Amino acid sequence: MKYPYFQLALLSATLLAGSPPSWAGQVPGKASTSDTPVSHQDRVYAAEQFSNTVSVIDPVDNKLLGVINLGDPQPGNLSPLYKGEVLVHGMGFSPDHRTLAIVSIGTNSVSFIDTATNTVKHKTYLGRAPHEAFYTPDGKEIWVTVRGEDYVAVIDALTFDEKTRIKVPAGPGMQIFSPDGKYGYICSSFNPETVVVSVADHKIVDHVEQASPFCPNIAASPDGKQVWFTLKDVGKVQVFEAKPPFSIIKTIETGPITNHVNIVQNANGTFAYVTVGGLNQIKVFRTDSFEQVATIPVGNLPHGIWPSGDGSRIYVGLENADALTAIDTLTNKVVATIPVGQAPQAIAYVPGAVPEGSGMDNLKPLGLAGQATYLKLKAVGKAEDQAPTTITLFNQGLTQVLQAAVTGLNAKQPYTLALAEKADGSGNLEALASFMTNPAGSAIVNTIGPIRQIVQNDVPAQRRYLVVVTGKPDQLGAVVQVQAQ
Structure with missing residues (x-):
C-alpha cells in the first residue's frame, strides 16, 4: 500500500516517539500487533449458504481463485444418503492463520479446512443449528455458538473434539474474544441479553442487556476498550465497555436488516463498519465520538464484513448479489466487486493464509454456484x-x-x-x-x-x-x- 506524504510524515513522527503507528493492529488481534501489508499469500474467504461453498479470493488482484465445495445444491442434498454440508454459513480462523472453521447450520457441523491446501482435515458435529465459530486468542479452543439450543460448544483445537459446554441464554448468536484472551462475549439471537464469560474457567462473569432479542454478530475493538454488536430485528448497533463494569456506552440507529459489524484502524483513526442489508449500504462510525463519517452504497443485501491485515481495505459479502465488494478504508470508496458463490454470509480476511506456493490446490470453478x-x-x-x-x-x-x-x-x-x-x-x-x-x-x-x-x-x-x-x-x-x- 502507498501512503500520501502526510501519512508518511505521521508514521515517521510516531516511530520517533517510540510508539506503534496509530493504524497498527487489526481484528481479531491486539492494537499493538504489527499490520500485515496485503500480499498474494493472503486470502479472503466467503461462506456461501445456498451453494454450500467457500469462495477463495486473492486480495492483491481482487480475483476469485475458485471455491471449496462442502456440499451440493438441492435436490441432491435432500437424499437420506447425502454426506455433504447444508447451509454453509459461519466462519472463523486460527491465530496461526492455517485453519478455517466453517459452520454449516443445516448439518450441525464445523468443517476445519487447511488454508494451504484447501482441504477439509476434520469435521466436528454438534447440537442443533450452530451459527458461528471462533478460536480463542491462544489458539487452544474453538467456541461455537449452538443457536438452536442454549450453549456454546468448546472444541479442543488439537483433537477437534467437543470438550465442554458453556450454558448461556437460549439462541446464542455469536461469540468474540477480547484481544488479550481474558473474556468471551456471547450475544443472543433469541433473548435480549449478551453474556461475558471468563475464558480461563468458562464461567459467566456478567450480563449486558440488549435493546432487542436478535443479535447475529459481535466485534471487539483491537484496543480492548469496546465491544460492538448488531440488532438485526430493530436496525440498531450497541456498544459496551469491554472491561468491567461492561456498561452500555452507546446505541446507534442504523437501519433495517442491520447485519454485521467490524472494526478498522487506519491513519484516520479507528472506525466501526456496519452492513445495513435493508438499505444496501455500509455505514461507518468513529469509535471515539460515534459520529457517522461515511455511507457507502454497495450491492444487494450486504452481510458479512472483515478488514485486511493492514486495515487498508474492508471486504463485504453481498448476500443477494453473489458478490464480494472491496472498499478502500481511507477513501471509503468501492474499489472492486468480485463474483462468488450463492448468498455469502460470514467473511474472513486471513493474512498469510498460504505461506508458499500458489494456494490453488483442490479449488473448483464457480460453475452452478455463480448462477x-x-x-x-x-x-x-x-x-x-x-x-x-x-x-x-x-x-x-x-x-x-x-x-x-x-x-x-x-x-x-x-x-x-x-x-x-x-x-x-x-x-x-x-x-x-x-x-x-x-x-x-x-x-x-x-x-x-x-x-x-x-x-x-x-x-x-x-x-x-x-x-x-x-x-x-x-x-x-x-x-x-x-x-x-
Missing part, C-alpha cells in the same frame, strides 16, 4: 425505491431458492409473498410464502421452486409477477409491492 437471477420489488404507485425489496433466485438446477430482502413495510404485521396474474398485482394471486415483519418493517423471506421459469416466461399468458400482499395466505389483503420492470 442466479436478480429482481426488485417497488411500492405500489411509486417510482423505483432507493432501497427496494431485492429478490434473488439462486440456481439449484431445475429449481431455485428464492430469497427476498423485504423492506419498507409496516412493523410486526403479516404479509405474503405471492405470484400475481398481472404486472400491477391484479388478477388471481398464488401465495408462495407468508412472513411477519420485524420492528423495523423488514424481513428475510425464503421459498423454493421453478420460480424463474414463471416470472421470466416468454409466453405472456403463462407469465406471473412477484408481489407482496398484506395478510396471511388464507386472508389476503391489498397488494403493496410489485415487481419492478
